[in-house]
Amino acid sequence: MTDATAHKFNSHAEFEAHLRDCLGRARVSLTMFDPDFSVFPLGSSETDALLRQFLAGGGAMRLAMHRSEHIERHYPRFVRLLREFNHRIEVRATPRSLHHLTDSFCIADGIHIVRRFHSDHMRGEAAFDAPAATELSQERFGGIWVEAVSTLHPTTTGL
Template sequence: MDALHTPFDTRSAFQQHLASCIGAAQHRLCLFDPDFSSWELGSSNMDAALRRFLHGGGQLQLLAHQGQALERHAPRLLRLLQSYQHRVALRRTHPALRQLSDSFCLADQSHLVRRFHSDHMRGEYSVNDAAEVKIYQDRFITIWLDSGEGLLLNQAEI
């Protein structure tokens, strides 16, 4: 299949591509953002998509600089994380990495939604671009390995 790249620059387009990316995932989802405040992870649609993914055996990894936005505005997500704690891993970035300001979602090895800067909605949705996905998978792994527990205050319960 040919690679497909779709640029976007609005919140609604970001949410649409994020939903497509998460909906396409079967095995592994890797999400990175400074705080996930613009991801709407607590919405009922996102809850349903993530629940389907996790119920089907998928593994979810969330990585952020801070988790306060999730704790305050995503109670559905927190319940979901608790229900599927055996399929979810959460990490908080090391302070030396807090200058990272991009944002991305990786689904398996074929889908990528990325925002060039987390303060803006400008980005790109890529499908079937193995080289680009590999770059972001490697980036996610590098950040993950340099990060630790403590994304959420009650993470021990999740």
């Protein structure tokens, strides 16, 4: 189904539904930014299954965040996924100079996006099969990625 219109959302349940849809559509790349990923269901069994399927199929994932503590403490499934697919997942932390950034998004294959306008609120939009809708967030992520440093290593030594 091709649906290039934006779907507005205002609740956590709607956000999660659109995010699952976005993850399920991903084939090649997933690009995500959030200050701490605390509202992303990265610890759920359903998200774990979607990400495993994506990564096992050859997909690559890049996450950028301000702080990784929430993932480390609350998402053991994701940490395990990181260990198992460390060659396909890269996680970076932003420097303090970028901690003022408060938007949040997930981009799949450069054509699907789920975006919250501010990380403190659930208000946002999702667009599928809409490359133009992802352009601004992709550019923003590129700038964030260049400034960020590696974090969330699969082992204590980072190897």
